[in-house]
Amino acid sequence: MRSRLPTTALRNAAEWTRRFARTAPGVMGAVGAALVLLALIAGLVTANQQGGKITRHDTALAHTEPLANAAQRLYVALSSADAAASTAFLSGGIESPQVRTRYENALSDAAAALAEATTGASDARTRDILAKISAELPTYTGYVEAARANNRQGLPVGSAYLRQASALMQGSLLTNASDLEQTRLRQLHDDQDAITRLPLWSTAALLILLAACGYGSWLLLRRTNRLVNAGVAAAAGLAALALLWVVGTTVAAAAAIDTGATARFESLAQARILAQQARTEETLQLITRGDMGASEQRFTASSDQLRATLSSTVGVNSEAGQAFSRWQDGHHREVAAYLANNYRGAVDQAIDATVAGSAAEFDAMDAALKTELERTRAQVRDDVNTAGNALTLSSAGTLVLLLAAAGAVGAGVWPRLKEFL
Template identity: 75%
Template sequence: MQWTQRFARTAPGVIGAVGAALALLALLGGLVTANQQSTKITRHDTVLAHTEPLANAAQRLYVALSTADAAASTAYLSGGIESPEVRIRYENALTDAAAALAEATTGAADAETRTILGRISAELPSYTGYVEAARANNRQGLPVGSAYLRQASALMQGSILKDAGELEQIRLAQLHRDQGAITGLPWWSVGVLVLLLAACGYGSWILLRHTNRWINPGVVAAGGLAVLALLWIGATTAATTAAIDTGATARFEKLAQARILAQQARTEETLQLITRGDLTASEKRFADSTTELRADLARLMSTDSAAAKAFSGWQDGHQKEVAAYLSNNYRGAVDQSIKADGTGSAAQFTALDTALQTELERTRQEVRDDVNTAGNALALSPLGTLALLLAAAGAVVVGVWPRLKEFL
């Protein structure tokens, strides 16, 4: 023990300690940087295989449930036996909702998500039961059918869709967190590498005092390799940030919100005819949804896009529908609402929803492509930075060993 303490105070002891410390710090830096870059690649894989599909499933669930509610109202307005097209739209929406619900349930790992999905699963059969009761009474011409349909829509709008909206926000927040983990600067790696550079500078000063040589090539090479590792980390961070922060995810959210707003407005439009009462409150809710939707479309689409044209046609059709209703032409208002061709509200709304869905799917693919691009930028970084810092540790040993041999 005493011999070790005496040796540590000698020139070879100090030189050996400096070399060992720098080599160990370089090895530590290699392990830290490789681990953090590998973690980023893991998060990239998680986004593509788990987070993004679940976020998409959540928005699909919300839209499918809203579509089913709007289709159920349209079918009721048809009177008696609804057209096959309307019935198929309702059934397809329920099928899409079931598929999205199953996908979302498969990936539910946290208690909050499982609770939300449990409530939706429990309430959805009640909703379909009310719709079928409304349908059965409507076929017999019994006015009580409208009460069942209003109850079904109240359950959907007041509870099921609120849960679906909460689920969508949870999934989108997780997507943002995972994307942030991919683009974020790995501070531990940067900290260790900056510490290594500082240690190389201080170690060079110590070696100068004990060897009378201004430069130790091995230590200088180690510092240069640490700088290269820092530059590599900075370059991959810049590349991943440029790839992911293109606004595609925000556009995806806005398009999903626009489609949801359209579905809500369409449901309101049909329910006001089923209720057959004062339109003041209903028209305000319809106007609130469509005003927000118009603003979203102005930001997301060009004025001559298919979605913008369909939205304008739908609004014109709605005004005709309201005018017919207020002039006591109820049948004309219903015909305008459910007409599936020409300038009918149903036809224009379908065109709008189709345009939004097409753009949503295109934007979703753009989000996935951006994440893939970020993954390509990260591909070699764990092995690359590890190799640089292993080389730095080797350079320290090669540079210090000749100086140490001079005393041995």
């Protein structure tokens, strides 16, 4: 008998709840509670997603973009060091201070970029890539110094050391640096996409809240015969305002971030890489003193890609484009001298730092590309910063609007509910 009492009480309570739910107060209370709950959920979801966008913006400026730039600088510095080492070897004996300084500066740039990239390494793959580069770079410099020492004594084995150094650079160091650069650029793209993407959960939550306000108003109309409930109407207006804020900030952020600038940054970085590859090939083909056929094919392949990249980014008539054309003309004179058995003339053409030399024209082209790359990088950062300005206060602002919407529902429904109680 005692065991039946709780069951009977529960059954009676459930029956009373069902009967109350069919009454006007029951319907009004359910509508008010549901709308308040939906407004609170929408507020939390929207504030969380807008806050996430602001976090990705901060991450892009402080972490992702600088690391992408560091990876690009690491690749270019390593390539430049390899090209400078080959140029120094071609100088014969004791290289000029300018050539030696260029090599040492390239190594210093690579070390600085490597340190910056290592500081921001957070995933296992990136740490593994950086560990390999850090371990192999001293080996590379050791080969170069061995080549330099033998070259100063006129020993032919020096060229073998230099070829070994270049093989290590091209086959491993630059391959790993390229993987690192692509990884960092993908992360930058991911952050930009996160900033400019429409937050689907927030949009869905706000649309559901608006639909619920409309349906709730219809239910209240049937029970109270009042055409409009001011509180529910105000909640709907606040939800619509929050939705417009979310959509507006997304559109503004998407308009601010020019993905073309990021693509241009990638293209210019690739142009510098292709140029360094071609320059290394240009000097190595003179060091080997053999058939230039295979080496010239590789040089031409890199040059053709570089020409196409320059044409699509800075234009053939730009400073970099004109320097590229002069460099190619100098290279043709170098090849012609080599094929005419004028080895000294070919070497002079390759390493001459005066206006007529290939080295000078290559340096002019690389300097122009570096300037354009830095300008484009500044534009990328400005775009991301502008997008962040559009997102300012959106997280707190939408949360306040939806908390106000929840309060408006309570303020609008409670007086009507009291009329029946």
